[in-house]
Amino acid sequence: MFQPKNYLACWEKEESDNMKIPGSFFEVLLKLKDELIEFQVLKQGSIEYRAHIIDFSEIEADLADILEENDIFLPQNRLDRILRDLEAEYLEVQQKQRELQKQHLQKQKSFTQSYQALRSPNEVVKILLTGFSGKSSIYQIIFEGKLANEIQTTLPTRRIEKHILDFSFLAKQNRGQKLEIWESGSFFPDDSFFQDATVLLFVIDSFDVDHYEEMRLDLHKSVKKMNEMGTNPQYLPKNRKTLFCLIHKMDRFQKILEKFRSLVNYFQIDPSTGKPNREIVFYPTSIFDSSLYKAWTQIIETLMPKSSKLDQLSNQLKEDLALYTVLIIEKRTGLPICSSKTLLDDATLVGTTNRIIITIEKILPDYKFTNLRELRIDTATGFVKVHIFNEYYILLMICPPNVNLDAPAAKRIIRNFIANMKNYI
Ligand SMILES: Nc1nc2c(ncn2[C@@H]2O[C@H](COP(=O)(O)OP(=O)(O)OP(=O)(O)O)[C@@H](O)[C@H]2O)c(=O)[nH]1
Ligand SMILES: [Mg+2]
Incomplete structure (x- = not known):
């Protein structure tokens, strides 16, 4: 001093x-x-x-x-x-x-x-969830915030189910739009399913070895249907990937990465040409970890890129407080709204945080606590501070151990950041 x-x-x-x-x-x-x-x-x-x-x-x-x-x-x-x-x-x-x-x-x-001139006012992006075992579970994990043990899958899906996700609350960032998720049962859907669809999520049951060949045929058949009957909205850049294959139930294997690589090598081969189809993006997923959030985050980002202004603000906050990473997550969809520059993987962070918060929110009422507002998790190399600043948004700060977020100056910086941020969301 x-x-x-x-x-x-x-x-x-x-x-x-x-x-x-x-x-x-x-x-x-x-x-x-x-x-x-x-x-x-x-x-x-x-x-x-x-x-x-x-x-x-x-x-x-x-x-x-x-x-x-x-x-x-x-x-x-x-x-x-x-x-x-x-x-x-x-x-x-x-x-x-x-x-x-x-x-x-x-x-x-x-x-x-x-x-807006490129988009018709009520444009809906149609996303298909089809393929083999695990579709309804995947839907419930990503969109209903359920945990693996809470999934109700007693009934097989018999028809096509349509779910609507409304992102128009993001309109201020020019990203507001509606997504329609069309989920099929375990049957190959007719052409009306593929008509005007933009995104394909095809589920492979990695543990069902007996049906690998059938699954591969259906995957490539679906990709062809998408190319024939799907649409790419004009505002999506030409090179955006829209065909995704979730190699699901990967929790059943020991060496996940190795297994995933060999399954990708197998499934990307189009049986009609014998050559790999590089248009398809593969993700390893399971309902028992954060991999589904990770896949979804990356998929949704191809449709709705993050806001650069908010990225700037979060970089500023990261610098001001000397943090490792700052991230804002939209709570209902797990969509990262913005993040500071980081070496860490956004999507993994989003998935992990969502799971932690969902789990904690579920046990809070048992202890007569409601409305989780703040959370601090200490680790050997620092701590994670989570602010839930309204019904929709989560501010996630990953901090080195010596940072004091409770100091008046730090509190003021965070308050200012939130106030500024609200101008853009
Ligand atoms: N081990 C494991 N099991 C899973 C996973 N995801 C789903 N399952 C199980 O797979 C079974 C089928 O799941 P559903 O989500 O109903 O599959 P679906 O594709 O909707 O089935 P249909 O509606 O009949 O087409 C259930 O018993 C789930 O618990 C996973 O990641 N790992
Ligand atoms: Mg189902």
Whole structure:
């Protein structure tokens, strides 16, 4: 901590634009970064504190805290002068911020218009869930948030079942649309099933060795039907993959990865040509781990890419608090809305988090706890903090062990992040 006490500090504005507090090693400055106003306090050139500012009163409070924490004494008239200068600076930066936001909005508007021009207003993306044993279980795990032991599969599916998923609540990000999941029973569906479909999820029962040949024939027959009768909405980039094969019940094998590779080699061969069909994307799945979430997350991302603005915000939060990773998940669908740059795999994180939360939420009422709000999980190399900030969204922060998210400054940064985020979702 900075010593000795009771420096009489006065305000100086340096050429570098950083405002210095003489008698101390501190400088303060306001910066406009990604359309957000950031208040920074530097000590000998390195950032000691930073926070997003929505209102000038926050700067006042932050400055008072910093002076007190570092035993810097300023007479009231000097403090008033600093605040006056800072306020003038704040108003200037705020003006710039508004101009930038206006430009951004205009850009966004023209993008939305061109995007909407490509889509008919009530466009529905048709997703097919077909193939062999496991389809209804897969549906219940991904879309009804069930755990493996809660799945009701006593009745085989006799007809085609249609489920509608409404994403129009994501409309602000230009991604709102409806998905229709068409689920078949274990029979080869007729042409109306494939008509106008965009995505194929074909389930292979990896444990049913006796039917491998039949499954492979049906898989490639379905792919052909998709190519003949399916549609690719215009707004989807041409190279987006839309044909997926879930090699399911992989929990039944010991060496999962090895087995998966050999099954992919087998199933991707189109029996009519003897050659592999590279259009099909394969995933190993099981209802007993997070692999289904992982597959679904990757599939849905091809349809609805994440928002780059929110990615930016989450990167900023990651930097501000020196975290490993920041991620926001839409709770009902397991869809990652945005994430900071990370070496970790988003999809695995999403799956694992959803499973943890679903499990915990299920036991809470037994203990007369409801509405899970926050959760902290400590591990040997750090901790995971989960904020459930409304019915729909989960903020996931993966942190090194030394980070203190309960410090007032950190709390404020997180509050600001959530407030900012709400402008985009
Ligand atoms: N070991 C294992 N069993 C699974 C898995 N997924 C589903 N099952 C079991 O497979 C059986 C059939 O599951 P369903 O989900 O009803 O299969 P379906 O494809 O909907 O069946 P139909 O409606 O008759 O076409 C059930 O007994 C499930 O418990 C899995 O990942 N691993
Ligand atoms: Mg079924």
